[in-house]
Amino acid sequence: MHRVVVLGAGSISATHVRAFESLDGRAKVVAVAARHTSSAQKIIDECGIDARAYDDYRRAVLEEDCDIVVVCTPPALHCEMAVFCLEHGKHVLVEKPMGMSVEECDRMIAAAKRSGRKLSVVAQSRFFTPIWKTKQLLAEGAAGPLHFVQVNSFWFRGPMYYDLEWRGRWETEGGGCTFVQAVHHIDLLCWMAGLPSEVTAILGNRAHDNSEEEDISLALLRFPSGALGEMNSAIICHGQPQSLYFVCDRASISVPHKIVADVSQPNAFPIEDPELLRALEQRFEEIPAPAYEGFAGLADDLIRAIETDTQPVSSGESGRATLELIAAIYESGATGRTVQLPLSPESPFYRAQGIRDNMPRFHQKRTSVEKLEDAPIILASENMR
Ligand SMILES: NC(=O)c1ccc[n+]([C@@H]2O[C@H](COP(=O)([O-])OP(=O)(O)OC[C@H]3O[C@@H](n4cnc5c(N)ncnc54)[C@H](O)[C@@H]3O)[C@@H](O)[C@H]2O)c1
Incomplete structure (x- = not known):
C-alpha cells in the first residue's frame, strides 16, 4: 500500500486526501502538514482518517514512513517543497500551477531525474x-x-x-x-x-x-x-x-x-x-x-506510473x-x-x-487576510460537463 503525506491544509487539501483514500485500499494518507497543526488536524478530522498533523513539512516528510507527497501549498512554495521531497526519495504530485516559472519547473524535473522518482502535476480535468x-x-x-x-x-x-x-x-x-x-x-x-x-x-x-x-x-x-x-x-x-x-x-x-x-x-x-x-x-x-474520474484519476495515474515505472499522464514535462x-x-x-x-x-x-x-501592476494590493470565510469552492471542469 502507498503511504501518502499531504503538504498544505487549505481549500484543496481534503480533495486530495479523499482521492487517495478512494482507491480501493491502494493508498493511505498518513500525515498532513500545514503552517499550523490545528489546520492540518482539521483536514484529518474532516476526512475521518487516522493520520498525524505537523506544522513543519520537512519533519512530516522525514519522520513519516511514506512514498508519495502531495504538495498543495501556495505556488511560491511548490518548487522548494517538491525538490526537497524528490531529493528525499519521494514521488511527488504537485498542485497547479507547477511552479512560479519555467525555470522552477526545470529544477523540479531535474530533481525527479536525479532521484529516479515520479513527478506529476495536478491536471484533474x-x-x-x-x-x-x-x-x-x-x-x-x-x-x-x-x-x-x-x-x-x-x-x-x-x-x-x-x-x-x-x-x-x-x-x-x-x-x-x-x-x-x-x-x-x-x-x-x-x-x-x-x-x-x-x-x-x-x-x-x-x-x-x-x-x-x-x-x-x-x-x-x-x-x-x-x-x-x-x-x-x-x-x-x-x-x-x-x-x-x-x-x-x-x-x-x-x-x-x-x-x-x-x-x-x-x-x-x-x-x-x-x-x-x-x-x-x-x-x-x-x-x-478513465479508470477513475478527476482527482482520483490523477492519484490512480501516479500510482500506476510508480508501479509500472512509466510516466504519469500529467507529467512534470506537461506541467x-x-x-x-x-x-x-x-x-x-x-x-x-x-x-x-x-x-x-x-x-x-x-x-x-x-x-x-x-509585468504591469494593474492595482496596488491593500487588503490582506490569512483566511477567507469558509464556503464551497467550484473546481475546474465541473461546468464543462
Ligand atoms: N486543482 C484545483 O482545482 C485547485 C483548486 C484550488 C487550489 N488549487 C491549488 O492548490 C494550492 C493551494 O491552494 P489553496 O486554495 O488550498 O490555498 P490555501 O491558502 O487555502 O491553503 C494553503 C495551505 O498551505 C499551507 N502552508 C503555507 N505555507 C506552508 C509551509 N511553509 N509549510 C506547510 N504548509 C504551508 C497553509 O497552512 C495552508 O494550509 C495552490 O497551488 C492552488 O493553485 C488547485
Missing part, C-alpha cells in the same frame, strides 16, 4: 470522462487535421478573492487568472493540440482592484502545423461558461460535448455529413472512460509546457510583441524574478 474521450478522438485523427482551436477559460471570482494574503501579488501568487485559473484549460489546450509556436496576447484588470495581476487575458496562437488558436482567460464572467472547440478538416469537436460534421454542397454552402457524424459519435461512445505557454502570454502582453516558442532561457520571462520585474 484530463480525467473527466468527456475530456478524456475528446482527447482520444482527436488523437485518432478521424476528424482530420486541426485548423483552429478556441479555448474559453471563463470563471467568476468576486473582488474579496484577492484578500487572501498570498493572492493578488506577482511576488507570492505568481500571476492572475491566466496562471491560476486558466492553467487548467491551458494544460488541456497543450495536451490536446500541442504547444503553439507563436503567441500574441493582451492583458487587463477590469474588476479586481485589490490585485496587481490580470483578471483577463486574450491570446492568439499559431501552431507549428500552421493551425491557429485562441486562448481566452478571465475571472469576470457570469455563469463561468468554459469550453474547448476544435475545428478539424472533416468535423468540429467541442467540450461540452458536441460534434458537427459538414461537407460542401455544390454551391460551397454546408450540408451535414451524417455518416461521418454517426461514426464519430459511435467512436466517442466506445472510447473507454512545464503549460507554464511555458503562460510565460509567453505574459511576455507578449507585457511587451506588446509577438513571442516565439520555445521560450528561451535568456528571456526574462523564463524566471520568476523576470516575470515580477516586467
Whole structure:
C-alpha cells in the first residue's frame, strides 16, 4: 500500500486526501502538514482518517514512513517543497500551477531525474470522462487535421478573492487568472493540440482592484502545423461558461460535448455529413472512460506510473509546457510583441524574478487576510460537463 503525506491544509487539501483514500485500499494518507497543526488536524478530522498533523513539512516528510507527497501549498512554495521531497526519495504530485516559472519547473524535473522518482502535476480535468474521450478522438485523427482551436477559460471570482494574503501579488501568487485559473484549460489546450509556436496576447484588470495581476487575458496562437488558436482567460464572467472547440478538416469537436460534421454542397454552402457524424459519435461512445474520474484519476495515474515505472499522464514535462505557454502570454502582453516558442532561457520571462520585474501592476494590493470565510469552492471542469 502507498503511504501518502499531504503538504498544505487549505481549500484543496481534503480533495486530495479523499482521492487517495478512494482507491480501493491502494493508498493511505498518513500525515498532513500545514503552517499550523490545528489546520492540518482539521483536514484529518474532516476526512475521518487516522493520520498525524505537523506544522513543519520537512519533519512530516522525514519522520513519516511514506512514498508519495502531495504538495498543495501556495505556488511560491511548490518548487522548494517538491525538490526537497524528490531529493528525499519521494514521488511527488504537485498542485497547479507547477511552479512560479519555467525555470522552477526545470529544477523540479531535474530533481525527479536525479532521484529516479515520479513527478506529476495536478491536471484533474484530463480525467473527466468527456475530456478524456475528446482527447482520444482527436488523437485518432478521424476528424482530420486541426485548423483552429478556441479555448474559453471563463470563471467568476468576486473582488474579496484577492484578500487572501498570498493572492493578488506577482511576488507570492505568481500571476492572475491566466496562471491560476486558466492553467487548467491551458494544460488541456497543450495536451490536446500541442504547444503553439507563436503567441500574441493582451492583458487587463477590469474588476479586481485589490490585485496587481490580470483578471483577463486574450491570446492568439499559431501552431507549428500552421493551425491557429485562441486562448481566452478571465475571472469576470457570469455563469463561468468554459469550453474547448476544435475545428478539424472533416468535423468540429467541442467540450461540452458536441460534434458537427459538414461537407460542401455544390454551391460551397454546408450540408451535414451524417455518416461521418454517426461514426464519430459511435467512436466517442466506445472510447473507454478513465479508470477513475478527476482527482482520483490523477492519484490512480501516479500510482500506476510508480508501479509500472512509466510516466504519469500529467507529467512534470506537461506541467512545464503549460507554464511555458503562460510565460509567453505574459511576455507578449507585457511587451506588446509577438513571442516565439520555445521560450528561451535568456528571456526574462523564463524566471520568476523576470516575470515580477516586467509585468504591469494593474492595482496596488491593500487588503490582506490569512483566511477567507469558509464556503464551497467550484473546481475546474465541473461546468464543462
Ligand atoms: N486543482 C484545483 O482545482 C485547485 C483548486 C484550488 C487550489 N488549487 C491549488 O492548490 C494550492 C493551494 O491552494 P489553496 O486554495 O488550498 O490555498 P490555501 O491558502 O487555502 O491553503 C494553503 C495551505 O498551505 C499551507 N502552508 C503555507 N505555507 C506552508 C509551509 N511553509 N509549510 C506547510 N504548509 C504551508 C497553509 O497552512 C495552508 O494550509 C495552490 O497551488 C492552488 O493553485 C488547485
